[in-house]
Amino acid sequence: MSRVYNFSAGPAVLPEEVLQEAAKEMLDYRGTGMSVMEMSHRSAAFETIIQDAEKDIRTLLNIPEDYEVLFLQGGASLQFAMIPMNLMKHKKADYILTGQWAKKAWKEAQKYGEAKAAASSEEQNFSCIPDLSELSASGDADYVYICENNTIYGTKFHTLPDTKGIPLVADVSSCFLSEPVDITKYGIMYGGVQKNIGPAGVTIVIIRKDLIREEVLPGTPTMMQYHVHAKAGSLYNTPPAYGIYICGKVFRWLLDQGGLPGIQKKNQKKAALLYEYLDDSRLFSGTAAKKDRSLMNVPFVTGDKDLDARFTAAAAEHGLVNLKGHRSVGGMRASLYNAMPYEGVEALVSFMEKFEKENR
Amino acid sequence: MSRVYNFSAGPAVLPEEVLQEAAKEMLDYRGTGMSVMEMSHRSAAFETIIQDAEKDIRTLLNIPEDYEVLFLQGGASLQFAMIPMNLMKHKKADYILTGQWAKKAWKEAQKYGEAKAAASSEEQNFSCIPDLSELSASGDADYVYICENNTIYGTKFHTLPDTKGIPLVADVSSCFLSEPVDITKYGIMYGGVQKNIGPAGVTIVIIRKDLIREEVLPGTPTMMQYHVHAKAGSLYNTPPAYGIYICGKVFRWLLDQGGLPGIQKKNQKKAALLYEYLDDSRLFSGTAAKKDRSLMNVPFVTGDKDLDARFTAAAAEHGLVNLKGHRSVGGMRASLYNAMPYEGVEALVSFMEKFEKENR
Numbered sequence: 001m002s003r004v005y006n007f008s009a010g011p012a013v014l015p016e017e018v019l020q021e022a023a024k025e026m027l028d029y030r031g032t033g034m035s036v037m038e039m040s041h042r043s044a045a046f047e048t049i050i051q052d053a054e055k056d057i058r059t060l061l062n063i064p065e066d067y068e069v070l071f072l073q074g075g076a077s078l079q080f081a082m083i084p085m086n087l088m089k090h091k092k093a094d095y096i097l098t099g100q101w102a103k104k105a106w107k108e109a110q111k112y113g114e115a116k117a118a119a120s121s122e123e124q125n126f127s128c129i130p131d132l133s134e135l136s137a138s139g140d141a142d143y144v145y146i147c148e149n150n151t152i153y154g155t156k157f158h159t160l161p162d163t164k165g166i167p168l169v170a171d172v173s174s175c176f177l178s179e180p181v182d183i184t185k186y187g188i189m190y191g192g193v194q195k196n197i198g199p200a201g202v203t204i205v206i207i208r209k210d211l212i213r214e215e216v217l218p219g220t221p222t223m224m225q226y227h228v229h230a231k232a233g234s235l236y237n238t239p240p241a242y243g244i245y246i247c248g249k250v251f252r253w254l255l256d257q258g259g260l261p262g263i264q265k266k267n268q269k270k271a272a273l274l275y276e277y278l279d280d281s282r283l284f285s286g287t288a289a290k291k292d293r294s295l296m297n298v299p300f301v302t303g304d305k306d307l308d309a310r311f312t313a314a315a316a317e318h319g320l321v322n323l324k325g326h327r328s329v330g331g332m333r334a335s336l337y338n339a340m341p342y343e344g345v346e347a348l349v350s351f352m353e354k355f356e357k358e359n360r
Numbered sequence: 361m362s363r364v365y366n367f368s369a370g371p372a373v374l375p376e377e378v379l380q381e382a383a384k385e386m387l388d389y390r391g392t393g394m395s396v397m398e399m400s401h402r403s404a405a406f407e408t409i410i411q412d413a414e415k416d417i418r419t420l421l422n423i424p425e426d427y428e429v430l431f432l433q434g435g436a437s438l439q440f441a442m443i444p445m446n447l448m449k450h451k452k453a454d455y456i457l458t459g460q461w462a463k464k465a466w467k468e469a470q471k472y473g474e475a476k477a478a479a480s481s482e483e484q485n486f487s488c489i490p491d492l493s494e495l496s497a498s499g500d501a502d503y504v505y506i507c508e509n510n511t512i513y514g515t516k517f518h519t520l521p522d523t524k525g526i527p528l529v530a531d532v533s534s535c536f537l538s539e540p541v542d543i544t545k546y547g548i549m550y551g552g553v554q555k556n557i558g559p560a561g562v563t564i565v566i567i568r569k570d571l572i573r574e575e576v577l578p579g580t581p582t583m584m585q586y587h588v589h590a591k592a593g594s595l596y597n598t599p600p601a602y603g604i605y606i607c608g609k610v611f612r613w614l615l616d617q618g619g620l621p622g623i624q625k626k627n628q629k630k631a632a633l634l635y636e637y638l639d640d641s642r643l644f645s646g647t648a649a650k651k652d653r654s655l656m657n658v659p660f661v662t663g664d665k666d667l668d669a670r671f672t673a674a675a676a677e678h679g680l681v682n683l684k685g686h687r688s689v690g691g692m693r694a695s696l697y698n699a700m701p702y703e704g705v706e707a708l709v710s711f712m713e714k715f716e717k718e719n720r
Binding site: 027075 | 432437441442472561679681
């Protein structure tokens with residue numbers, strides 16, 4: 001077995017210790033005589049798994065009692081509809097457009113009410129977060145929506161918008177649990193787990209309890225009503241149990257890393273190594289505005305498409321894989337999620353230095 | 361490691377060979393240097409996984425080209441809304457009520473149109489399939505809906521209703537791939553995979569192409585439109601990739617068992633062993649009407665609640681677990697899905713014989 005350094009934007013690298021434990025427990029989870037995949041979701045063993053997972057993510061994010069933690073399915077794409085269906089009581093919401101995912105969420109919301117583009121950096125090809133100092137949230141908006149970390153463009157909100165008391169809804173899929181946050185600033189923080197937490201197929205929604213309403217829009221499917229899942233403790237129907245089990249292992253791994261302050265330090269060190277090299281390089285340059293740079297996703301280019309392609313191919317041969325950038329930015333992208341070890345970034349930067357010498 | 365015989369109604373037992381392979385590939389899937397959990401769903405390796413899975417289920421069920429196979433999320437519960445939202449162009453459908461899951465589907469459909477209860481066995485506590493010889497499907501119904509195998513009550517449609525050309529929609533969650541079927545009799549055959557195929561979190565929808573319409577009901581979320589998933593080959597957003605990978609392994613395991621004719625023979629032999637014992641027993645008796653008995657789920661009682669509880673507890677001590685019946689039927693239930701070996705049913709019947717001798 002030889003593991004690569006996997007810079008995929010998602011699904012993405014997971015901690016090796018977690019995978020090792022999962023492999024060991026595959027045929028017999030702790031003396032139950034069965035795999036977690038084979039376990040009734042109503043069994044005592046699985047109840048412990050999901051309750052421990054909830055307890056541990058509450059510890060990591062310091063989530064107060066007036067927030068629910070829901071383990072759902074369907075990814076961010078299903079939340080794009082679920083959020084307006086549950087929250088749009090005045091049929092109005094403000095969206096800040098910082099990339100394709102924010103735009104998709106905004107377009108979906110237009111089915112259900114008046115979704116305003118309150119700010120956008122599309123003219124800059126989403127290479128920055130728009131200036132929000134002058135943001136005037138609609139006074140009667142049901143929520144203000146952001147995509148906090150933009151996987152494709154490598155940007156992140158380092159300051160949350162001042163929503164003047166209107167609930168902030170944030171898709172944090174690609175920065176989930178990467179650094180400490182003040183959860184009380186959010187009405188909903190949600191994300192697919194497949195970038196920083198676990199296997200695709202689990203969506204975690206952390207929602208302030210007063211936003212969980214029974215009066216949803218007419219025609220909202222039962223499975224898309226937050227109150228249904230909240231009342232049932234995420235067990236209204238069979239949950240994606242194996243995925244939740246892996247997420248739980250990752251939460252414990254994060255606690256072992258010193259929680260979110262601990263992983264933040266590691267993430268800052270990893271990102272600094274790559275960004276500092278990029279800033280000094282005469283061949284490679286980062287594409288995101290420096291002030292808005294993401295800790296997680298680092299897009300960069302040489303400025304020459306053929307050279308980019310040669311770089312990506314050569315890197316893959318050296319065990320540095322999935323470095324191809326998204327087609328809307330081009331070039332390369334290195335995703336440095338929690339589970340990417342420092343050694344992986346070191347190996348990448350060494351390889352870039354060597355490539356630069358040979359190709360400048 | 362010691363494995364139990366797991367009679368859970370779902371999530372449920374999986375083939376041991378499949379779990380062993382999955383454990384072996386956990387850290388390095390076939391030389392890719394990563395787990396399938398860590399793999400981009402756009403990667404060549406994952407594309408092969410999902411394409412092979414589709415090819416193999418097409419072979420198993422002999423699915424013709426005019427049907428799509430979709431790998432979705434949300435379980436049967438999300439389909440309860442998705443089906444009417446996509447199919448109810450005349451806002452009319454007929455539901456045959458054979459248990460709680462059929463009723464849930466029927467109630468959900470009432471949000472979207474006129475969902476008629478065309479037949480019901482509720483007065484018999486769903487212990488049988490209602491007589492459908494006189495079934496008059498509404499001439500203008502968009503579909504007729506059944507739950508083909510009723511997990512809680514242990515009944516199954518051994519003859520499909522004659523819908524007079526109206527599309528038949530069947531939830532087959534608990535009899536999926538348990539015996540050969542004529543797929544061309546169905547408009548939609550769908551099910552959660554967590555009973556007979558794989559880990560919870562994947563829903564397979566096999567749908568006749570002419571039923572895939574862009575003109576869905578207003579307000580239908582993008583993620584709930586069959587045409588969106590069909591066009592994208594089930595990759596509109598990140599799919600539950602690891603679950604699909606396990607399903608694929610189970611498909612290949614089924615092909616090794618002689619396909620659906622092969623597994624049917626094994627299932628018939630297992631069920632016959634238990635049913636014959638039940639019919640002869642002076643202590644235990646089956647609760648489902650004989651003519652409608654399921655091959656997969658076998659509910660039975662002693663007629664004495666305390667004795668039922670003692671039986672279930674004693675069986676568990678002997679490695680025969682999850683035999684407690686659903687609260688709406690009481691007593692016991694043995695689920696004999698594809699992956700339950702014949703030896704498991706033998707062990708169960710021996711234990712029942714011994715218990716009967718000691719407690720009659």
